[in-house]
């Protein structure tokens with residue numbers, strides 16, 4: 001980190017601005033918007049700058065900067081075109097411990113101006129430390145579109161109710177939860193719709209306990225197959241407001257890292273491991289945590305409702321009257337097929353796709369094989385790495401051609417993704433040679449052949465995906 005971001009309170013404090021041209025005028029506008037009392041030193045001053053000084057009780061001195069001018073100010077901004085003068089100003093300000101900025105010369109500055117998104121009292125500041133001003137502007141533009149204009153009003157409402165909320169909730173965590181629910185629930189929606197009176201009324205009702213103020217809840221969230229960019233906005237938002245996170249092996253560490261920093265993290269492992277919690281204990285744990293008033297994030301790989309036992313988890317919640325939400329994720333069949341360049345359906349080759357588990361049930365693969373052998377169907381096997389040889393044999397035995405293309409994708413969508421292709425007759429051997437590990441997904445069908453033309457992931461880096 002090259003700089004420490006801080007917000008500087010200039011209200012009624014003296015600020016020195018050296019220079020009187022249009023650049024100085026731009027800075028003067030910003031400084032006076034922040035409440036600074038300006039002193040401008042320059043031999044010649046832009047008429048609009050003079051006007052601004054008059055409006056904001058500023059003053060000016062019509063001459064060049066002289067040693068000794070910096071003293072008595074809380075901030076010095078140099079906007080002259082004379083590099084030597086700028087250097088002297090910096091030396092003097094630094095010597096006196098006064099923060100100093102030279103416009104457009106970050107190397108001389110002890111403080112720099114960020115790009116800002118102003119939703120006062122809410123402020124967002126963005127900086128690249130002077131390295132990439134265009135990028136900074138692009139980020140700012142994106143933030144402008146992300147933050148509703150009424151955020152300022154929402155912040156004002158928060159300010160208004162701050163002490164009432166503090167009185168109502170002694171407990172810090174309950175207070176935080178109350179605010180989070182306020183700022184992204186129905187109250188915020190009323191503010192965004194311009195109904196300030198309705199928002200305040202709702203706020204008072206919540207404080208009076210007419211609407212439950214704080215309640216535990218479970219978010220069953222799909223984290224997608226691995227690439228953090230494949231998370232949904234909703235997943236990310238809930239990840240950042242959860243008090244406790246239960247996750248398993250399939251969720252990439254980078255994704256777990258994106259959860260709220262001070263949320264408790266509980267690893268619940270994978271079903272087959274000795275270190276994991278059995279499913280019924282996970283279910284009971286979710287209920288218990290929510291009943292303590294916590295917002296519990298149950299983070300699952302892929303989509304929680306596709307081979308994720310999500311149904312079992314929320315059934316227990318429903319039985320115990322615990323509120324919950326379910327957020328879909330990109331299932332590994334979608335993620336892996338896209339990142340491997342294999343469309344799951346195609347007008348010419350596959351009119352349907354089936355997702356099947358390759359996991360043994362009662363120590364055998366009890367699958368409706370005759371339904372999986374039609375030429376125009378893509379079949380995706382989850383949890384099938386261990387049973388791949390058997391899958392390949394059974395599909396052929398039930399009539400699917402030995403030449404049918406097959407792909408096995410290990411750690412799909414992640415930087416370490418590996419794809420092994422072959423046919424029903426060769427794939428088991430190739431996968432064994434490559435020593436693929438879990439998680440791996442198997443795709444069977446003519447569409448696999450399209451990969452030769454459509455593979456894209458990592459190609460830019462000159463590697464094969």
Ligand code: SAH
Nearest residue numbers: 302303308331332382383411412439440441
């Ligand atoms: N709910 C998950 C699936 C859980 S079952 C989903 O919707 O994707 C676990 C199986 O998913 C693994 O055995 C593997 O077959 C597959 N899988 C999950 N993530 C994967 C990944 N990144 N790459 C390849 N396969 C993956």
